[in-house]
Amino acid sequence: MRINVNEENDNYMVTTFKGVLISIAISIICIIVLAVILTYTSLSENVVPILNSIIMIVSIALGAIYTSVKIKKKGWLNGAIIGLLYFILLILVSYIFIRSYKINSHVIIKGIVAIITGAVGGMIGVNLK
Known part of the structure; x- marks a missing residue:
């Protein structure tokens, strides 16, 4: 049985889209939990940037793992x-909601971390059996 090239591309696009959606869903859930914790505890708001970075890393890694498990090849690339x-x-989203949002060195570093995290998550996912 031969797989149609268009069908294979559609499956790739759908799987990639699902991977990004999983990452975003995990982020939203974790950020809501973080907001509730900040509201009802004495946790300092100084930890928010660190926790946001951790949430981003975990979310991207899980989305990349999902995608690479489904695609089964080039995990590093698909994760990235x-x-x-x-x-x-x-x-x-930042541009839409924050009028004064500027891309600076912090944002660029966050982008590099996102790509590297995705690549590592993809390598993990492609090697899961």
């Missing part, structure tokens, strides 16, 4: 794509 797409969406 998940990280890049997640980061691009993060930038777009």
Whole structure:
């Protein structure tokens, strides 16, 4: 049985889209939990940037693992794509909701971390059996 090239591309696109959606869903859930914790505890708001970075890393890694498990090849590349797409969406949302948002060295480092995290998550995912 031969797989149609268009069908294979459609499956790749759908799987990649699902991977990014998983990453975003995990981020949203974790950020809501973090907001509730900050509201009802005496946890300092100084930890928010660190926790946001941890949430981003975990979310991207899980989305990349999912994608690479499904695609079963080039895990590093597929994971890096998940990280890049997640980061691009993060930038777009930031531009929409924060009028004074500027891309600076901190944002660029966060983008590099997102891509590397995705690549590592993809390598893990492609090697899971």
